[in-house]
Amino acid sequence: MKVAMIGTGVVGRTLAGKMASLGHEVVIGTRDVQALMARTEIGRAERETFAAWHAANQGVRVASFAEAARHGEVVFHATNGARALDALRSCGAENLNGKVLIDISNPLDFSRGFPPSLSVCNTDSLAEQIQREFPQARLVKTLNTVSAPVMVAPESVGGADHQVFVSGNDEAAKATVTDILKSWFGWRNVLDLGDISAARGMEMYLPLWVRMMGVLQSPMFNVRVVTQGSS
Amino acid sequence: MKVAMIGTGVVGRTLAGKMASLGHEVVIGTRDVQALMARTEIGRAERETFAAWHAANQGVRVASFAEAARHGEVVFHATNGARALDALRSCGAENLNGKVLIDISNPLDFSRGFPPSLSVCNTDSLAEQIQREFPQARLVKTLNTVSAPVMVAPESVGGADHQVFVSGNDEAAKATVTDILKSWFGWRNVLDLGDISAARGMEMYLPLWVRMMGVLQSPMFNVRVVTQGSS
Numbered sequence: 305m306k307v308a309m310i311g312t313g314v315v316g317r318t319l320a321g322k323m324a325s326l327g328h329e330v331v332i333g334t335r336d337v338q339a340l341m342a343r344t345e346i347g348r349a350e351r352e353t354f355a356a357w358h359a360a361n362q363g364v365r366v367a368s369f370a371e372a373a374r375h376g377e378v379v380f381h382a383t384n385g386a387r388a389l390d391a392l393r394s395c396g397a398e399n400l401n402g403k404v405l406i407d408i409s410n411p412l413d414f415s416r417g418f419p420p421s422l423s424v425c426n427t428d429s430l431a432e433q434i435q436r437e438f439p440q441a442r443l444v445k446t447l448n449t450v451s452a453p454v455m456v457a458p459e460s461v462g463g464a465d466h467q468v469f470v471s472g473n474d475e476a477a478k479a480t481v482t483d484i485l486k487s488w489f490g491w492r493n494v495l496d497l498g499d500i501s502a503a504r505g506m507e508m509y510l511p512l513w514v515r516m517m518g519v520l521q522s523p524m525f526n527v528r529v530v531t532q533g534s535s
Numbered sequence: 536m537k538v539a540m541i542g543t544g545v546v547g548r549t550l551a552g553k554m555a556s557l558g559h560e561v562v563i564g565t566r567d568v569q570a571l572m573a574r575t576e577i578g579r580a581e582r583e584t585f586a587a588w589h590a591a592n593q594g595v596r597v598a599s600f601a602e603a604a605r606h607g608e609v610v611f612h613a614t615n616g617a618r619a620l621d622a623l624r625s626c627g628a629e630n631l632n633g634k635v636l637i638d639i640s641n642p643l644d645f646s647r648g649f650p651p652s653l654s655v656c657n658t659d660s661l662a663e664q665i666q667r668e669f670p671q672a673r674l675v676k677t678l679n680t681v682s683a684p685v686m687v688a689p690e691s692v693g694g695a696d697h698q699v700f701v702s703g704n705d706e707a708a709k710a711t712v713t714d715i716l717k718s719w720f721g722w723r724n725v726l727d728l729g730d731i732s733a734a735r736g737m738e739m740y741l742p743l744w745v746r747m748m749g750v751l752q753s754p755m756f757n758v759r760v761v762t763q764g765s766s
Contacts, residue, residue, distance in 0.1 A: 461765070518729065532691060
């Protein structure tokens with residue numbers, strides 16, 4: 305499938321690399337291709353420069369936000385939450401309309417240091433902001449509740465028996481995303497939380513996630529939903 | 536042990552009843568004892584009037600907030616989040632100072648209907664507000680992430696293999712609460728998230744919990760934290 309990845313951080317790289325390895329035609333989008341390839345700074349949580357990552361992942365093409373979005377039959381969004389709306393505006397609504405848009409971002413605000421707060425929450429969410437700005441994009445929120453390595457390898461924790469959430473207003477889009485999560489990445493348990501306003505809960509889970517990461521001293525974890533019937 | 540329960544809703548009743556059945560001397564506190572006993576209204580999530588509940592739980596003594604708090608060697612707080620600070624002020628700081636104060640409440644705001652939003656979140660939490668107002672109370676936040684029946688019977692879901700969180704600034708108080716959770720209620724996995732600011736994440740988990748409850752059509756669930764080592 306022709307896939308766009310908007311965002312070149314750890315999440316964007318991890319998913320783009322995984323999808324290219326599965327044979328998909330992946331274009332990763334950035335604001336300024338030359339600046340990205342020339343960048344020597346290594347960001348928080350990154351292991352290497354983008355250029356070094358790309359040298360090992362040449363199956364992924366690097367292009368502008370708009371060119372990547374135009375290419376994608378499905379568009380993943382994984383920029384820093386603070387830049388999300390700007391990045392998607394640069395993609396152009398005409399390149400998002402009618403497409404399944406998969407939002408993985410979190411509105412984390414590091415301006416007061418660590419741990420981060422959220423730049424939007426409670427009676428709104430970043431996903432709802434995106435849906436309001438791009439009403440014709442078939443938005444699905446997912447994967448924002450786990451770290452990048454877990455997103456593409458759920459079997460790496462808890463024997464793959466744990467949950468990833470989806471929310472969105474378009475049932476067919478959620479079905480497409482559920483199929484992608486299962487058949488591309490190996491997720492077994494996809495829990496549909498309803499319409500896109502459920503993204504509030506998915507994003508507001510992050511402060512708890514950050515605390516658990518600190519206690520567990522690793523981002524390699526997730527939660528399994530247990531009920532009366534489960535053991 | 537002499538235990539105070541501040542709050543007479545479903546959580547207060549469930550915990551008070553359980554602790555009395557274990558042989559503890561439980562006093563449940565309310566603003567106006569006569570008004571509570573005379574009340575015929577049955578609140579959201581309640582199964583019966585307080586008087587009907589109390590007729591079946593006569594081991595629990597009913598008293599004013601202040602009298603209950605004065606009685607307790609350990610004080611549980613489980614009022615409606617919107618009334619929390621007022622209720623604790625009525626208890627009197629002199630009846631809370633130096634004691635382990637266990638906060639189970641959530642700052643749920645139903646003023647815009649269901650699902651609720653939070654009246655405080657992100658850069659603050661209800662637990663932190665309580666700690667600031669009662670700096671000499673040895674505050675521990677816990678149990679707010681599960682429904683009342685699960686609080687006192689963790690074995691009712693997932694074979695008791697799931698997590699309850701604790702946070703607070705007083706390590707000895709957290710040790711006392713951890714012992715209570717394990718030896719009174721049967722919790723096996725108590726995850727210490729650190730200082731009281733971790734209550735932000737514990738309270739901000741509620742919107743996700745509410746959504747999961749809707750999807751699962753039951754409040755009888757919890758989450759198990761799975762890691763690389765767990766299966």
